[in-house]
Amino acid sequence: MNTLANQEVQGIVKQSGVILTDLELTEIELAGFGLNDFSKEGLALVVYENNDRYCAKELIMLPSQTCPEHRHPDIVLESKEKVTGKMETFRCRWGVVYLYVEGQGSADSIKATVPAGSEDYYTVFNEVVLTPGQQYTIPPNTLHWFQAGPKGAIVSEFSSASRDECDIFTDPRIVRVEED
Amino acid sequence: MNTLANQEVQGIVKQSGVILTDLELTEIELAGFGLNDFSKEGLALVVYENNDRYCAKELIMLPSQTCPEHRHPDIVLESKEKVTGKMETFRCRWGVVYLYVEGQGSADSIKATVPAGSEDYYTVFNEVVLTPGQQYTIPPNTLHWFQAGPKGAIVSEFSSASRDECDIFTDPRIVRVEED
Numbered sequence A, B: 001m002n003t004l005a006n007q008e009v010q011g012i013v014k015q016s017g018v019i020l021t022d023l024e025l026t027e028i029e030l031a032g033f034g035l036n037d038f039s040k041e042g043l044a045l046v047v048y049e050n051n052d053r054y055c056a057k058e059l060i061m062l063p064s065q066t067c068p069e070h071r072h073p074d075i076v077l078e079s080k081e082k083v084t085g086k087m088e089t090f091r092c093r094w095g096v097v098y099l100y101v102e103g104q105g106s107a108d109s110i111k112a113t114v115p116a117g118s119e120d121y122y123t124v125f126n127e128v129v130l131t132p133g134q135q136y137t138i139p140p141n142t143l144h145w146f147q148a149g150p151k152g153a154i155v156s157e158f159s160s161a162s163r164d165e166c167d168i169f170t171d172p173r174i175v176r177v178e179e180d
Helices: A002-016 A022-026 B002-016 B022-026
Strands: A028-029 A043-048 A055-061 A066-071 A088-101 A126-130 A135-139 A144-158 B030-032 B043-050 B055-061 B066-069 B088-101 B126-130 B135-138 B145-159
Touching: A002 A088, A002 A144, A028 B088, A043 B088, A043 B135, A055 A088, A055 B145, A088 B043, A126 A135, A126 B126, A144 B055, B002 B030, B002 B055, B002 B126, B002 B145, B043 B088, B043 B145, B055 B088
Parallel strands: none
Antiparallel strands: A028 A043, A043 A055, A055 A144, A066 A144, A088 A126, A088 A135, A088 A144, B030 B043, B043 B055, B055 B145, B066 B145, B088 B126, B088 B135, B088 B145
């Protein structure tokens, strides 16, 4: 399945015109979140840079693919330093992405379709539609999830330092691991 | 002159395929650094996001245009907090950019041409050539300058918080102001 998923992801990159190096193309992370249905709930990503000050990634989404609801909590580093949760800016580069954050809205009033069988784990429905050139900044510790439109999407993510292992997902079945 | 410069900058954006909103297109900053020769020593930029944690910009460069040599020093905020100098990652999206940082190299061994009349103010020549998809991270407080190749360039800059007014330029004639 992942060979096919990888080919689909590479097809989105090619269509979008976003340039990745050959090495980056071979190292795209396919995050399936342990749910075993990557094209439904999953996310492909390339980390351009991640250091203790800032992070930049390209998020590559298949048609109608959903990144499950999660938040970036405040954390305490090994050094005992307290760090405010990750703050991130999503900028749509290609396609359309439907982003949902805390606030007004309900599951039956949105453009996206909550992934079937996972309805219990999607709880915020304040809709932000991002087309190419549009962006939105998500405050720390704010629940959010997002879904690509019908042709997929490419989203640049600019943020403070990224520590994916600290993310808290609403769906208790989720494990933030790389797929094999 | 700036109407023409602005048209040229917009032409580069259009050629590159990078999508900016209409508002962003009207608000592109043309930084001439007080040298009054924007197409020679200048830089056009769009700030996507700049907060106290991270910054993301798109740098738009005319053919063979040069961003003058400078560094991002450690600073002390009004709150007395000490902040390490800005760290930044340049990722070439379109065209070619010749980047020079501290290290080995000399003015006569590089691909770029030091701007005529400003030779005294270009002192580092460790060459990094960035083509689309290639990137380089510049440590804090490191002298650097960069020049676009013959068709211009678009460079995504990911960084820690940006405080342009704190930049230290090698050329004492430079004032970091917006052109009229």
